[in-house]
Every structure is written in C-alpha cells, then in structure tokens.
Amino acid sequence: MALEPPQRLVRALGETRRDGGAEWLEELPERVRRAVGPRALAVERVQAPGGRSSLVLLVRQADGTPAVLKLAPPWARPESERAALAYWGGSGAVRLLEADAEEGVLLLERLHPEVSVRSLPEAKALLEAAGALRRLWVEPPAGHVFETVAVRTGRQAGAMCAAAATDAEAAPLVEAALAAREELLASPPEERLLHGTFRQSKVLAGERMPWLAVGPDPVAGECAFDLARLVRDRVEDLIAAPSGAAITRRRVRRLAESLDLDEERLRGWTLFRAVESGVRARRVGRLQDADLLLEFASWL
CATH class of the missing domain: 3.30.200.20 (Phosphorylase Kinase; domain 1)
Structure with missing residues (x-):
C-alpha cells in the first residue's frame, strides 16, 4: 500500500x-x-x-x-x-x-480532526479544554505501570542540565526550573492519571460529547503538571501582546481557580515544562520556538 x-x-x-x-x-x-x-x-x-x-x-x-x-x-x-x-x-x-x-x-x-477547541475564542477554548481535562483526572488503577511525573521529569532534568552547561543564556532559567521541580516533588498531592501532553489541539469535537481528548502520553502524578502545558497555549499570541506577562499570570490564576488547584504549584510546573520545551527546541535547532518559550518562562 x-x-x-x-x-x-x-x-x-x-x-x-x-x-x-x-x-x-x-x-x-x-x-x-x-x-x-x-x-x-x-x-x-x-x-x-x-x-x-x-x-x-x-x-x-x-x-x-x-x-x-x-x-x-x-x-x-x-x-x-x-x-x-x-x-x-x-x-x-x-x-x-x-x-x-x-x-x-x-x-x-x-472524532472531527479538523475541529479542535483551538478553533474557539481564547477564553472559551481554555474553559472547554479545562473541562475536558477534569474528566480525565481519575485515580490510577491499582498496581499501574504508568510512568510517574517524578520519573519523566527526572529524565528531562538530566537533559536540561546537559544543555545548560553549554548555554549560558538559558542557564539561569534552567536553574530556576530545576529548583521548582525539586520543591514540587518534595511534597506532592494525591496522584491522578494524567493525559501527559494536554493542550488545546488535543481536544477534538465529537458526537458522543462536544469535546474529547486525544493523543495522551499518560503519566501518574499531580494535576497541576497536566494543566501546566495548557497555560502556554497560543504562546506566540502571548509574546506578541503588549501585556503578555500580565495575561500569563492571570491565566495561571484563573486556571488554578477553575480546577481548584494550588496556584503556586501550577506556576512551578508551568515554569519547568516551558523551560524544558524551550531547551529541547534549541537543541534540535528550532530557535524561534526556543526563544518564545524561554521568554514566556521568564514571566513566571
């Protein structure tokens, strides 16, 4: 074929x-x-x-x-x-x-692959995406073999350290992101099954329900880790906005409130995941993406 x-x-x-x-x-x-x-x-x-x-x-x-x-x-x-x-x-x-x-x-x-919540106005898209995510956060099955947040981010942290050693510009953000991870893992809340790679484009229109999530890379851990990737959706629009930093901080607060999560924990995981993505983008030569992500991370 x-x-x-x-x-x-x-x-x-x-x-x-x-x-x-x-x-x-x-x-x-x-x-x-x-x-x-x-x-x-x-x-x-x-x-x-x-x-x-x-x-x-x-x-x-x-x-x-x-x-x-x-x-x-x-x-x-x-x-x-x-x-x-x-x-x-x-x-x-x-x-x-x-x-x-x-x-x-x-x-x-x-589902309808051509219709994701990203097609909605920003405020509505965040609301619908957060609602879809909430339904996925269930207690993992007993004896599960899903990767944990600690294990996944530990692997990522190693790559971040190696990159920072040769990237003086990114080194301060990497240091802050790694410190945030250590603090977050020291006192984790209850474990839930998470989507793992959640963002607006991962929520598609369906027949059974208006919106359904696709493409998980599941992980077990705290809910704030899953929500963190959603915070930076449409990052290019945030960077272009004159008040992008203020919008980002409001988004962290509103998403945390809407899903009853700790705002500081969400901020910490958002920082870690943005820096990790930025460092990885720079490593593979996607320099424009890297610059956007690292600037976004600096606002947190």
Whole structure:
C-alpha cells in the first residue's frame, strides 16, 4: 500500500531519533497492510498534518462506520496509551475500539480532526479544554505501570542540565526550573492519571460529547503538571501582546481557580515544562520556538 507519511511526523522523528526513525518509516506500508487487512478496514486517507509520534489514518470499518487507525512506533509508548484509553473508557477521551499494542496499532472512534477547541475564542477554548481535562483526572488503577511525573521529569532534568552547561543564556532559567521541580516533588498531592501532553489541539469535537481528548502520553502524578502545558497555549499570541506577562499570570490564576488547584504549584510546573520545551527546541535547532518559550518562562 503506497502512502506518504506527513512531513510533520518525519520532521519530528528527525528531531527526536538519532536515525530519524528510518527503519520504522520504511516498514510503514507493510505495517499498515497488516493492520488494515485482518480488520477489513477501508483506508480513506492519511490525516495531515497528523501527529508528531504516529501515523494517523482515517478509515471505515466493514460496516461502514468511520474510525481512526493509529500506528505508533514502540518508543511512543503505545501500550501506555492503550491502557489509559481503556481505563478511561471513553469518559472525557476518545473511545478505544481495538488495539494491538505490540504492533503499535490503535483503532479509535472517529472524532472531527479538523475541529479542535483551538478553533474557539481564547477564553472559551481554555474553559472547554479545562473541562475536558477534569474528566480525565481519575485515580490510577491499582498496581499501574504508568510512568510517574517524578520519573519523566527526572529524565528531562538530566537533559536540561546537559544543555545548560553549554548555554549560558538559558542557564539561569534552567536553574530556576530545576529548583521548582525539586520543591514540587518534595511534597506532592494525591496522584491522578494524567493525559501527559494536554493542550488545546488535543481536544477534538465529537458526537458522543462536544469535546474529547486525544493523543495522551499518560503519566501518574499531580494535576497541576497536566494543566501546566495548557497555560502556554497560543504562546506566540502571548509574546506578541503588549501585556503578555500580565495575561500569563492571570491565566495561571484563573486556571488554578477553575480546577481548584494550588496556584503556586501550577506556576512551578508551568515554569519547568516551558523551560524544558524551550531547551529541547534549541537543541534540535528550532530557535524561534526556543526563544518564545524561554521568554514566556521568564514571566513566571
């Protein structure tokens, strides 16, 4: 089956994998064939721009029902995504129809990929996104194997330290972000199952519910960690606004209040995640993104 992976996916793999995910990309046509054939799926098209860590196909099942077929490489943790979607059972998130995590295959209900909450006015988008996120914050299953916030951020902290050693400009922000992480982890509140990569574009319009979350990279930890990524949505607009710093601080306060979270904990995780993303963007050569993120972090 001939297919062309979206450039967004190819570019992201080039940034995150030493070999650019070449072997997995080369095997994609065969992987699609193995996923489609036994399930009697009819492929409509590749979704573009699609995701940064998986190939997403719009398909129809044997009875004509629209669905989405997602193929993810092993390093994208498809088993973790499968487990979280199964546990949520369609409450607040896209419904899992079938999965073969060993093959990196997820068959999902079809939402409206062209309509995310990012299409709404900013205030409404934040409100709807926060409401969708609240439904996902449930107690993790007993004996779960989800990565924890402490483990994930520990891995990120190591990369940040290495980058700061050769980046004098970013070093003060990295130091502040790492200090915030240490303080936050010293007294964590109750653990919840989190989306992990939540932002406005991860909430799509659906039929069962107005808005449903997609594309989790689930993690277990405190809710403020999950909300932190939402704080900086539309960061380019914040940077361009004359009162961007004041708007950011108000956004932290309002989001914390709307979800009954500690404002300082949300501010701390927002700082850490913005600096981590900024340092990573600079490392792979996305200098404009890096500058935006690090300026945003300086406001916190």
